[in-house]
Amino acid sequence: MADVARLAGVSVATVSHVLNGTRAVRPETRALVLEAVRTADYTPNTVAQSLATARTTTIGLALSAISNPFLGELIHAIEAEAARHGYTLLLVDPHEDPDYEDTVIRRLHGRRVDGVLFAPSARPAEALKYLTARGVPTVLVDRLIDDRMDQVGSENVEAVAGLVAHLAGHGHTRVALVAGQPGLRTTVERVEGYRLGLRRAGLAEDPRLLVDGHSAEEPARVAVHALLATARPPTAVITGNNSMTIGAMQAFREAGVDVPRDVALACFDDFPWADLFAPRLTVVAQPFAAIGREAVRLLLRRMADPTAEPVTTRLAPRFVQRNSCGCP
DSSP, rough: OHHHHHHTOHHHHHHHHHHTTOOOOHHHHHHHHHHHHHHHHHHOHHHHHHHHOOOOOOEEEEOOTOOOOOGGHHHHHHHHHHTTTTOOOEEETTTEEEEHHHHHHHHHHHTOOOOEEOOSSSSOEEEEEEEHTTTTTTTEOOOOTHHHHHEEEEEEEEHHHHHHHHHHHTTTOOEEEEEETTTTHHHHHHHHHHHHHHHHHHOOOOOOGEEEEESSSHHHHHHHHHHTTTTOOSSSSESSHHHHHHHHHHHHHHHHHTTTSSSSEEESOOOOGGGGGGSEEEEEOOOHHHHHHHHHHHHHHHHHOSSSSOOOEEEEEEEEEETTTTTT
């Protein structure tokens, strides 16, 4: 920084103000400093800056299944919004393992992130206890479990109830749900929506039509084969997330079942290529980009005012009718 100041003919303090935006600097002086930065190929020492300011300008994101390409829109939106406010994203995958989840949350805190965005597992008590006890600014993303914390995610109950209503409106009386990993808040809410939809349609609940797909392709494939093998198989199936939709489609193909001629299919989560599938998939599409932006906004608000009242934001998914449900 001293070299940059000499090249620009200004004080070190002025260089600091230009680079950190901590005080207004005349445009011509700012231009001199930035030209000197380029000439000297100067890179700020972020570790030294964090020691001086007690801020690292990093945000931690703890999100399982980051290898799932369908979560790319959410991660991209979070990263872009964080970068727009001058923050770098530090991403970790807890692998839906509560013990490892606690470990990675502690590691993020050890990195001195300024705040954490967290999609909790089915048993997140230890990780949440750690974050709360240390006053780490935190926003829960996707899985909304505690209204004493800031949180943002999709509305799940009415969205799935709407899928049941759509299928029942086409005359289906045996509607199955391939549900996600037991214990996850999103799974609980989508099962609740399924049952609500059945009640509204005047359909009896058959426990054999509610199966666990464990939020993954292979368990969902096995679960759908089990549904098809029952004495009275479903005439319509709802899958609880995009990974399970792939498993369901594999099972239908292996069993020689045609969608939608033999069974109707409706899905939670859209695909970038869902409109190109044969059949084209009827879905409720989560507003991942809006969720990501709102998560960062809530975290910046919490970091600026730790005493603010917690906010819970639910964003409505969008129903996209194609033809896997039997619609023309």
